[in-house]
Amino acid sequence: MSELVDTGIDAARQENVTRILDSAERLFRHYGYSKTNVADIARDLEMSPANIYRFFASKTEIHQALCARMLAASYGQALETSRLPLSASERLRRYAQGQHKMTVETMLDEQKVHEMVVVAIERDWHVIEKHIDRMDGILADIIREGIAAGEFADQDPEKAARCFGASIVTLCHPQIVAQCLAKENRATPDELIEFAIRALKK
Amino acid sequence: MSELVDTGIDAARQENVTRILDSAERLFRHYGYSKTNVADIARDLEMSPANIYRFFASKTEIHQALCARMLAASYGQALETSRLPLSASERLRRYAQGQHKMTVETMLDEQKVHEMVVVAIERDWHVIEKHIDRMDGILADIIREGIAAGEFADQDPEKAARCFGASIVTLCHPQIVAQCLAKENRATPDELIEFAIRALKK
DNA sequence: CGAGTGACGATTTTCAAATTTCGTCATTTT
DNA sequence: AAAATGACGAAATTTGAAAATCGTCACTCG
Known part of the structure; x- marks a missing residue:
């Protein structure tokens, strides 16, 4: 059972990771890497900047x-x-x-x-x-x-x-x-x- | 005769050009390109900055x-x-x-x-x-x-x-x-x- | 007359203060 | 208990005024 739960958690994590990367890629391509900050990415995903840091340790x-x-x-x-x-x-x-x-x-x-x-x-x-x-x-x-x-x-x-x-x-x-x-x-x-x-x- | 004079002038010009390049190379290597200005080169050669511009149009x-x-x-x-x-x-x-x-x-x-x-x-x-x-x-x-x-x-x-x-x-x-x-x-x-x-x- | 210069305006660079951004953490929400 | 957040100090970036540098020009000197 823990396997099922773990899989579920991992899948949810992966889902978030992918969404963040998708958003980051779009914003980096449009505004440039240095002009995009994590607050921009967070806003784009309608989450708080702090939440990004649960998935990535840094920009x-x-x-x-x-x-x-x-x-x-x-x-x-x-x-x-x-x-x-x-x-x-x-x-x-x-x-x-x-x-x-x-x-x-x-x-x-x-x-x-x-x-x-x-x-x-x-x-x-x-x-x-x-x-x-x-x-x-x-x-x-x-x-x-x-x-x-x-x-x-x-x-x-x-x-x-x-x-x-x-x-x-x-x-x-x-x-x-x-x-x-x-x-x-x-x-x-x-x-x-x-x-x-x-x-x-x- | 004008040939002789011209040669003399050209040789003198070339002499100056070479001296400037020698000095510039030394200073660029030592202090870096951006940290060296034409005043530094001029000082090194004991001439005025303006004189440099008789031989080179720009840095x-x-x-x-x-x-x-x-x-x-x-x-x-x-x-x-x-x-x-x-x-x-x-x-x-x-x-x-x-x-x-x-x-x-x-x-x-x-x-x-x-x-x-x-x-x-x-x-x-x-x-x-x-x-x-x-x-x-x-x-x-x-x-x-x-x-x-x-x-x-x-x-x-x-x-x-x-x-x-x-x-x-x-x-x-x-x-x-x-x-x-x-x-x-x-x-x-x-x-x-x-x-x-x-x-x-x- | 050409080699060389001091003085000067225009442009760049510097530097420190103000602002923004990064990343953490205690707290709230679900 | 995990997901998410607001608030915050540290670090990086922007800003703008002061300083330096670039390059020109009228002028002097030999």
């Missing part, structure tokens, strides 16, 4: 959870791509294209989102490190299968994944993407992706 | 010229490397290692230098674009020779150069280098360099 923690949720979406898409019934090369291609598309859309869509990203990177959050590790894990899996299939040269999949990820960083790193978007004299995303895939082949 | 222009000078040094080193009597692969390797070393040293050496870099990137200066173009030119030359020597696959050298440069951006871009220096779970510089070189081979 920072809200931001952190929001980042995690966005990165999880990115991870989800990457994982889906990695399981398509395609050659390893083609999956890497789509992985990189998908990451680039998502980064561009997230960055360009809203000026306000950029603020959140800068804050996240500055504070050097664990969340981002975790994300990179997981993404490299996906890449390593694809590359491992590509090696097994004779598509790629024999090599350490983990190391290759880190190199592949690093070499397409200009497509995925929000700050760099923002810096390079307007530039002329640059390799196109597709050119760079083909380049990186070629490095894996034998 | 910004001094910063810009200083950036150009530093990037020219980087270019010079790269050009030297590119002309060594070595295989194309080895020259690319040393090029990338050299650029990384220079970036790390410049960034880590002084906290104050980082401020100058951030300002330069934020203002999105032409100077930096020019530098990237020149550096890609060097890379293209090496790659072209590598293709001719049968060391690399047949491909468009300019395109390959842009891709090579982009894929090792984590080693050369000051902001990213600063972000990744402490990180554990990353490809090492040498791993990444070998990866990028492999992409050029046939």
Whole structure:
């Protein structure tokens, strides 16, 4: 029985956590991260500011959870791509294209989102490190299968994944993407992706 | 005769420009870019602030010229490397290692230098674009020779150069280098360099 | 006549006071 | 007893007036 009760409590908690994050995301996107305070979020949800603190220890923690949720979406898409019934090369291609598309859309869509990203990177959050590790894990899996299939040269999949990820960083790193978007004299995303895939082949 | 006079005038101008840049570099490095004003530079050179403006239209222009000078040094080193009597692969390797070393040293050496870099990137200066173009030119030359020597696959050298440069951006871009220096779970510089070189081979 | 300067208005930056926001806690509500 | 709140001190942010800095210009000096 305690399980049922606990589940109920946890579900209610989760419900509140989600509502707070939804509200925070909406307000951060609209007014910007620094211009939104917890009182604004509380008002939006018709609860008291103090109540927010029953679910998040700080405004920072809200931001952190929001980042995690966005990165999880990115991870989800990457994982889906990695399981398509395609050659390893083609999956890497789509992985990189998908990451680039998502980064561009997230960055360009809203000026306000950029603020959140800068804050996240500055504070050097664990969340981002975790994300990179997981993404490299996906890449390593694809590359491992590509090696097994004779598509790629024999090599350490983990190391290759880190190199592949690093070499397409200009497509995925929000700050760099923002810096390079307007530039002329640059390799196109597709050119760079083909380049990186070629490095894996034998 | 006017030529002789002109040369003399230009030389004197150049002398002053150099002295101002030397002083500015020293002060910027020691006190930081924003903490140094043109009066400080003038005092250091025992001239009036107004006189500085006979050589540079603004403090910004001094910063810009200083950036150009530093990037020219980087270019010079790269050009030297590119002309060594070595295989194309080895020259690319040393090029990338050299650029990384220079970036790390410049960034880590002084906290104050980082401020100058951030300002330069934020203002999105032409100077930096020019530098990237020149550096890609060097890379293209090496790659072209590598293709001719049968060391690399047949491909468009300019395109390959842009891709090579982009894929090792984590080693050369000051902001990213600063972000990744402490990180554990990353490809090492040498791993990444070998990866990028492999992409050029046939 | 060109190199160099002091004085000055316009713009930025600084700094401290006033205000806002953060996060805690005792208390109330359900 | 758990959920929610109002009130409050600590910390951060805004504000605006004072000070510093930027960049110009009429002028002097060699």
